[in-house]
Amino acid sequence: MTVRVRFAPSPTGMFHVGGARSALQNWIYAKQQGGVFVLRVEDTDAARNKPEWTEGILSALDWIGISRGSYEGPYFQSQNAGEHRAAAARLYESGRAYYCDCTREDVQARTGSQHQGYDGYHRDLGLGPGEGRALRFRTPDEGTTVVVDLIRGEPTFENRLIEDFVIARGDGSAVFLLANVVDDMTMGITHVIRAEEHLPNTPKQQLLWDALGVKPPVWAHVPVVVNEKRQKLSKRRDKVALEAYRDEGYLAGAMRNYLMLLGWAPSGDREIVPWSVIEDEFRLEEVNPSPAFFDEKKLRAFNGEYIRALPVAEFIDACQPWLTGTGTIAPPPWQPEEFDADAFAAVAPLAQTRIAVLSEIVPNVDFLFLAAPTIDEAAWTKTMKDGSADLLDAAVAAFEALESWDAESLKSTLEAVGAERGLKLGKTQAPVRVAVTGRTIGLPLFESLEVLGRERTLTRMRAARLRLV
Incomplete structure (x- = not known):
């Protein structure tokens, strides 16, 4: 099989x-067993279904590695409506289902409770098909339904506690x-x-499999x-859309691993x-049946x-949608002509060690491509204290005199400027940053x-100094 x-x-x-x-x-299970993975889109909720949501499903599956063409389908549930109606008819003709025209209010009036389920009123009244009459499955009065589950063992349900549930609406669907x-x-x-939330439906579905004369599937x-x-x-409450994580810059491999x-x-x-x-x-069979905690912080790590x-080359390629604003990614704050691929390649190894999601690349490198930096006013207020003007003046003068514009020379020069003022490098470099x-x-x-260059660095430092006047 x-x-x-x-x-x-x-x-x-x-x-x-x-x-x-x-x-x-x-x-994975299908691959391990040499089997087939089938994609079926359950699109019978016409009021809520949208073609773009279907495309979103296909695109999301592509992203996590279940690519189009590697599975059977997609099939659409709406295309199987004829088979659904035929099965409902067989259940009715065999006596395993009956018609009912009770409303919720009717049941409440008879039972005196708005919480009690259907009371089986039409079970033996012989009501035939007709407009507005739902078809209900005749649940066995006695015995139990045992669900053999690879993860949960053998959950057992008493049939008497399963109401005669609706299997077809008044319009026949x-x-x-x-x-x-x-x-x-x-x-x-x-x-x-499938997900645990479907387990309460499983005894009902297993009864339907039995009534239709077909062996139920293996459940998990x-x-x-x-x-x-x-x-x-x-x-409504949590960040649950796979597309949102993709567009924020989570890697498909990390998401697959974590899920x-x-x-x-x-x-x-x-x-x-x-x-x-x-x-x-x-x-x-090794899956733990207990609820699984989706920890976004852990996923981020x-x-x-x-x-x-x-x-590094793959990292540079992975960042391109955020650097260029392609696909569903918002455009970066710089103009396309301002982007310098060589400058980005120079800092990419540094950025790669500091970001947790790819979208963070933009605030880390935007200063390289903007005509002037976007000043964080809170950072300015916190950093530009008494003495900052003097420090910037001295740093500008020292940097202007440098023969070699490289990271090591810049560092040693600024260290010396700070030492003259009794400051460690951390305090010295903060106003410059x-x-x-x-x-x-x-x-x-x-x-x-070093990557920004002498002219642009000094221009920005002079502009900051003027702002301190």
Whole structure:
């Protein structure tokens, strides 16, 4: 039997990091088993679906390494509506489902509670199909439904506690429970690897598989992903869009590595490992069923490690969207003609050790390409104290006299200026850094001044000195 897994997102918004984690787990499992990964877009929510969301899913999968052409699909759930209706009809004709025209208010009036589920009122009344009548599945009165789950063991559900649930709406269209089952049957899905939030639906879906006479798939419900407050990640509250992390400058390799650690770990005391190791070592049955904490700070640290591991040439290439404003990246604060590729290449190794996400490259190097630095006023106020004017005058004079404009000469010269005033280098260089770069922190100062050049450095220092008058 060929293993067939599926990833079935809904195109109703940005691509959730939890969905990306599930996609990767399905992808690896299929590869390990010599199986097939199927992409099915569950697009039956016409009011919320948008074509751009579908394209966003495909692009996000491309980015994390599940590229178009390497999987089966994408299929679209809406294209299978005929099969959904046919399955609903079979269940009705076999007596496994019945029609009901009760409203929520009807049920509440009969039960006296707004919290109680459907009471089975139409179960034996023989109501036939008709406009506005929903089709409900006839849940067994007795016994249990056992879900065999690779991660969670054998969760057991009492059938008497499962209400007669709706499988088709009044207009005849299938609801998610039935459509999902029929699609998996039609596509020959053998293993369903999905988020824990779907576990409560699983006994209902397994009952549908049984009623339709097909063996259920192997289930594996991976842990829910939570925030630092141990709340399920929410689009309304948390930063969950994979595209947002991509556009901020997270590397696909770092994101893949980190997502796979949400509920699982490679062997040994290590977390940052080559993707080939993850592909070899990942085991579904080793996934921890407990909620998995999505720690953005840890992801950021991961990304910094991945950035520092890049060859410099690859780092330079990776920074280009932020340096040029291509794709979905906002334009940088300089004009295209102001950008100097050679100057950037000169400071790239310095920047590579200091940034955690690629978008941070812009504030680290903008002083090289702007006609004048963008002054951080808080940094100016903090740094330009009494004595700063005198220090800048002396530094300008000393720099003007330099024969060689290189980092070592600049450093030794400024050290001497500071020593004459009883200042250590840290205190001495702070006003110079703010005058030249506009900030108190950034790339190593003297290497930056070397790349910026004598004329531009001195012009900025003189301008800062005039501002202190």
